Amino acid sequence: xxKLRSAKWFVPDNDIGFQHRAAMRSEGFARAAxxxxxxxxxxxxxxxxxxxxxxxxxxADAVKRGVWxxxxxxxxxxxxxxxxxxxxxxxxxxxxxxxxxxxxxxRSNPLDGVVLLCGCDKTTPAQLMGAASMDVPxxxxxxxxxxxxxxxxxxxxxxxxxxxxxxxxxxxRLSEKDWHELEGCYSRSAGHCNTMGTASTMTALAxxxxxxxxxxxxxxxxxxxxxxxxxxxGRRIVEMxxxxxxxxxxxxxxxxxNAIRTLLALGGSTNAVIHLIAIAGRLGxxxxxxxxxxxxxxxxxxxxxxxxxxxxxxDFYYAGGVPVVLKEILSRLHGDTVTxxxxxxxxxxxxxxxxxxxxxxxxxxxxxxxxxxxxLYGNLAPHGALIKTSAASPELMRHMGPAVVFDHYxxxxxxxxxxxxxxxxxxVLVLKNAGPIGAPGMPEWGMIPMPTKLLKQGVxxxxxxxxxxxxxxxxxxxxxxISPESAVGGPLAAVKTGDLIRLxxxxxxxxxxxxxxxxxxxxxxxxxxxxxxxxxYYTMFLDHVLQAHEGCDFDFLRGHPGERPYEPIIGRS
Numbered sequence: 282x283x284k285l286r287s288a289k290w291f292v293p294d295n296d297i298g299f300q301h302r303a304a305m306r307s308e309g310f311a312r313a314a315x316x317x318x319x320x321x322x323x324x325x326x327x328x329x330x331x332x333x334x335x336x337x338x339x340x341a342d343a344v345k346r347g348v349w350x351x352x353x354x355x356x357x358x359x360x361x362x363x364x365x366x367x368x369x370x371x372x373x374x375x376x377x378x379x380x381x382x383x384x385x386x387x388r389s390n391p392l393d394g395v396v397l398l399c400g401c402d403k404t405t406p407a408q409l410m411g412a413a414s415m416d417v418p419x420x421x422x423x424x425x426x427x428x429x430x431x432x433x434x435x436x437x438x439x440x441x442x443x444x445x446x447x448x449x450x451x452x453x454r455l456s457e458k459d460w461h462e463l464e465g466c467y468s469r470s471a472g473h474c475n476t477m478g479t480a481s482t483m484t485a486l487a488x489x490x491x492x493x494x495x496x497x498x499x500x501x502x503x504x505x506x507x508x509x510x511x512x513x514x515g516r517r518i519v520e521m522x523x524x525x526x527x528x529x530x531x532x533x534x535x536x537x538x539n540a541i542r543t544l545l546a547l548g549g550s551t552n553a554v555i556h557l558i559a560i561a562g563r564l565g566x567x568x569x570x571x572x573x574x575x576x577x578x579x580x581x582x583x584x585x586x587x588x589x590x591x592x593x594x595x596d597f598y599y600a601g602g603v604p605v606v607l608k609e610i611l612s613r614l615h616g617d618t619v620t621x622x623x624x625x626x627x628x629x630x631x632x633x634x635x636x637x638x639x640x641x642x643x644x645x646x647x648x649x650x651x652x653x654x655x656x657l658y659g660n661l662a663p664h665g666a667l668i669k670t671s672a673a674s675p676e677l678m679r680h681m682g683p684a685v686v687f688d689h690y691x692x693x694x695x696x697x698x699x700x701x702x703x704x705x706x707x708x709v710l711v712l713k714n715a716g717p718i719g720a721p722g723m724p725e726w727g728m729i730p731m732p733t734k735l736l737k738q739g740v741x742x743x744x745x746x747x748x749x750x751x752x753x754x755x756x757x758x759x760x761x762x763i764s765p766e767s768a769v770g771g772p773l774a775a776v777k778t779g780d781l782i783r784l785x786x787x788x789x790x791x792x793x794x795x796x797x798x799x800x801x802x803x804x805x806x807x808x809x810x811x812x813x814x815x816x817x818y819y820t821m822f823l824d825h826v827l828q829a830h831e832g833c834d835f836d837f838l839r840g841h842p843g844e845r846p847y848e849p850i851i852g853r854s
Contacts, residue, residue: 286417287320289851290391297852301391315354319522321515322392323357324383326404331364333401333480336471336502337424343508344396344422347515353522355515358386363403373750374722376403377826377835378818383411389849392417394522396514400424400473402753405483406556409492413528413563414838415846418521420621421493422514423484425502426594427472432463438587439474440754443467444728452736472502475594477586478753482549483556488603489543491531491620495629499598517621524623529564535615537561539626541573545580545652546610548589548671550753551761554654559832565842570665570830574656574789581647582671583609585640588756589653589671592640600640604633609644657760659792660800661746661772661782664764664830666791672756674742678786682707682744686778689714690726697732704732706740709782713773714810715749716766717826717833721812721819727751727761744784746791748773748829760784760791762829768809775803
């Protein structure tokens with residue numbers, strides 16, 4: 282049996298050990314409850330400010346049942362919770378803060394293992410980043426996707442359908458009464474987005490990485506099987522502690538390769554690229570953008586979910602979920618990677634069956650022959666940019682048009698509603714100062730709204746580019762994550778209205794058709810904007826955040842191969 286980390290706190294027969302044991306006794310626990318048993322932290326991102334995760338207290342109770350039954354001692358603790366709906370300017374600004382919160386709570390407390398309760402977009406990568414840095418046995422469990430919205434017998438997908446109806450409202454084709462009615466039908470339960478947005482993508486990738494029990498990523502939030510999975514997760518983490526099965530043994534370069542291929546097969550969120558790079562970086566593993574593009578060319582999209590397809594997460598779960606996807610693409614995965622079950626990925630999915638081949642297609646009948654993403658380079662994106670090809674318009678994959686430039690988000694919001702905006706369907710909308718430092722936090726501003734005058738003409742898509750991100754539920758011909766960003770003097774800062782921009786996705790190029798000399802001249806006289814705010818965490822963020830192609834983690838949090846986490850000295854507080 283592995284020596285328990287918590288023994289440093291509870292075993293010593295001295296005044297310090299006495300104090301630690303007395304602290305537990307004051308909560309009503311008998312000494313036998315924690316003496317010599319694995320102490321399991323339940324890292325809970327519950328919050329009433331986060332509707333996606335608001336049910337996680339009940340999930341935590343089910344995890345505790347499993348821990349107790351396996352002979353462990355569960356202790357629930359809260360961290361900050363990152364909710365996409367209410368946090369401004371973006372939950373992404375606080376992902377690294379939550380990762381630090383998770384890491385330091387594990388480090389500073391007598392925990393032998395940890396269950397990570399996640400859900401909303403950034404909670405999943407933040408918890409994985411913190412757990413990877415601390416490297417005690419860890420297992421993840423999501424709260425699951427919400428039920429599908431329903432309006433007049435039509436299923437509604439989170440985000441994806443909202444943007445469509447909002448465009449109809451802006452174009453004058455949807456009444457105020459219908460708009461208000463939709464609001465009450467849109468989100469019918471707790472749980473994260475029910476499309477293949479960032480939340481569903483990241484929980485699916487946690488399962489593909491081997492950090493979650495097979496089949497648990499996509500169980501709907503209100504489904505009783507979610508609580509049964511929680512109980513089983515609680516039992517398994519106690520076993521993992523005895524086996525000393527740590528994240529560093531699971532999160533290998535081969536596991537990240539599996540996650541990238543799964544992302545592409547799912548038609549998943551562009552945000553996952555940044556998060557996977559950041560998680561891998563905590564372990565000293567490099568994931569260059571070129572690897573995503575190389576694997577995309579050889580990995581078809583087989584999952585028919587919004588925004589790249591038709592169905593929603595309930596349908597995905599009923600069709601067989603992540604295990605079926607992994608089994609379908611197993612010939613292209615590293616099936617021998619270790620998972621939290623103690624078995625290999627291939628062993629975990631051997632018995633998986635597909636129950637709806639229109640939701641999860643066979644590998645030989647894909648929805649798209651290539652993966653969901655393409656990485657672009659060129660004089661506008663020396664370090665790369667992304668486009669979600671599976672949710673873009675095929676006719677715009679090669680396009681050249683004049684730029685319509687917005688220097689800031691507020692300017693863009695005002696001008697896209699201006700009936701006199703000089704824009705045509707051939708224009709290329711350009712948003713600057715929306716990246717990690719420019720916004721700050723790299724919000725989901727990249728799906729620039731279609732100008733109202735074009736919506737009224739029936740135009741549904743056009744080329745849009747920025748150094749920002751977009752929601753995983755979004756769609757359209759949108760070039761994102763341009764690196765380096767404009768706020769640090771990247772080439773995007775040099776673009777002027779009227780400049781010609783050429784997009785060539787098959788050639789993986791995004792070019793500003795201006796001479797190199799002119800670009801250099803413009804950047805030589807460019808002046809950075811002053812930060813909107815400098816205090817506390819904002820200062821840390823602005824001073825240490827990395828660019829999009831590096832995962833937007835803090836430079837001082839990246840790991841190095843073979844590095845062991847610092848352990849606190851156990852003494853008087």
